[in-house]
Amino acid sequence: xxxxxxxxxxxxxxxxxxxxxxxxxxxxxxxxxxxxxxxxxxxxxxxxxxxxxxxxxxxxxxxxxxxxxxxxxxxxxxxxxxxxxxxxxxxxxxxxxxxxxxxxxxxxxxxxxxxxxxxxxxxxxxxxxxxxxxxxxxxxxxxxxxxxxxxxxxxxxxxxxxxxxxxxxxxxxxxxxxxxxxxxxxxxxxxxxxxxxxxxxxxxxxxxxxxxxxxxxxxxxxxxxxxxxxxxxxxx
Numbered sequence: 328x329x330x331x332x333x334x335x336x337x338x339x340x341x342x343x344x345x346x347x348x349x350x351x352x353x354x355x356x357x358x359x360x361x362x363x364x365x366x367x368x369x370x371x372x373x374x375x376x377x378x379x380x381x382x383x384x385x386x387x388x389x390x391x392x393x394x395x396x397x398x399x400x401x402x403x404x405x406x407x408x409x410x411x412x413x414x415x416x417x418x419x420x421x422x423x424x425x426x427x428x429x430x431x432x433x434x435x436x437x438x439x440x441x442x443x444x445x446x447x448x449x450x451x452x453x454x455x456x457x458x459x460x461x462x463x464x465x466x467x468x469x470x471x472x473x474x475x476x477x478x479x480x481x482x483x484x485x486x487x488x489x490x491x492x493x494x495x496x497x498x499x500x501x502x503x504x505x506x507x508x509x510x511x512x513x514x515x516x517x518x519x520x521x522x523x524x525x526x527x528x529x530x531x532x533x534x535x536x537x538x539x540x541x542x543x544x545x546x547x548x549x550x551x552x553x554x555x556x557x558x559x560x561x562x563x
Contacts, residue, residue: 340547344540347396351536354389358382358529366522382529383520385439389532396539397433401426403546410550421480428473441466460511463504491545499538506531 357380365377382389408422435441441462448454448461458464481489510527517524 340544340551343547344544347540347543350392351533351540354380354382354392355529355533358389362522362525362529366525382532383525386437390436393532393536393539394433394437396536396543397429397436400539400542400546401429401433403543403550404429407546407550418480418483421477425477455515457508457512459515460507463508463511467504488545488549491541491548495538495542495545497538498534498541502531502534502536502538506534 361377361381365381378384379387380389381387384390404422404426408419408424408426411417411419411422413419444462444465445460448464449459452458452461452464454461454464481492484492506527510524510531513521513524513527
């Protein structure tokens with residue numbers, strides 16, 4: 328990040344993504360270290376460090392960092408959408424729509440709103456196994472509706488952006504849906520935190536973070552062609 332003589336802030340996507348990736352790696356390393364201490368030596372608290380950095384816990388550094396990544400994604404999407412809207416270009420409102428979705432996901436991640444749906448949906452539908460985390464069902468339906476609405480928008484993107492969007496979606500959904508389903512099934516079977524459940528939840532959050540970072544990279548590269556107060560420069 329640096330300010331230039333025209334009072335613009337220049338942001339290089341590759342540098343931004345590297346910073347976010349390093350932060351993710353540091354959090355992952357902290358989690359793994361605490362897991363070794365927790366299961367190897369029996370320290371479940373360790374002066375408060377386990378709750379602060381353990382990916383399984385809520386309202387700590389990893390969960391708030393995940394929220395930050397989603398919120399940053401929403402901000403970048405909003406900038407892209409507003410630039411296109413002001414230029415009366417096509418697809419501006421589609422970018423703004425995605426910004427609203429990711430803003431909701433950031434709030435959801437911070438407050439764990441989706442967990443409020445688990446028991447009501449599970450009770451109503453009698454789900455178990457990979458659908459034990461029953462919030463997957465309403466969120467999955469919403470995702471399919473959103474995907475249908477954005478097909479033409481997706482096809483209008485450049486080939487490089489489409490590829491990065493697909494990679495981001497695969498990584499994010501692998502964590503948010505795939506590994507969430509696995510974690511729910513393990514929890515139903517064991518009903519106690521175990522190394523296997525710990526690993527599943529860790530990978531779930533890690534893939535979500537990775538997906539968000541790839542998405543941020545893709546949007547930042549899109550913004551590299553926009554003339555805005557935040558100047559994005561193509562990665563090189």
